[in-house]
Amino acid sequence: MTEKEKMIQMILENESIARYRRIEQLINDNKELKGKIGELKNIQKQLVNAKEIGKTEAVQSFQKRYDDLLESIEEYPLMSDYLALQSDINEMLQTVVSIIEDGIEKDFE
DSSP states (O other): OOHHHHHHHHHHHOHHHHHHHHHHHHHHHOHHHHHHHHHHHHHHHHHHHHHHHTOHHHHHHHHHHHHHHHHHHHTSTTHHHHHHHHHHHHHHHHHHHHHHHHHHHHHHO
């Protein structure tokens, strides 16, 4: 087994990732929640665009809609766990990327 395969296996066997994937499947099976998440992503894109072009009133409006919808989504059972796991997993992956980058840099020195 190559080092890459070992790392992939280790990530896939991580309990946090396994729990995240189980919760994600439950979310994907819930059409109402999935729709709200899709709507949240669209509002987020509009919010970013409004910020980039300096539309202050639009930013405030989109931010309010975003916050309200996010609060509504967070009321679903398991969503707080899902979001916390997502954050933890992102941190873990950033650490893995950093380790790989450091290894590559050392190889070039």
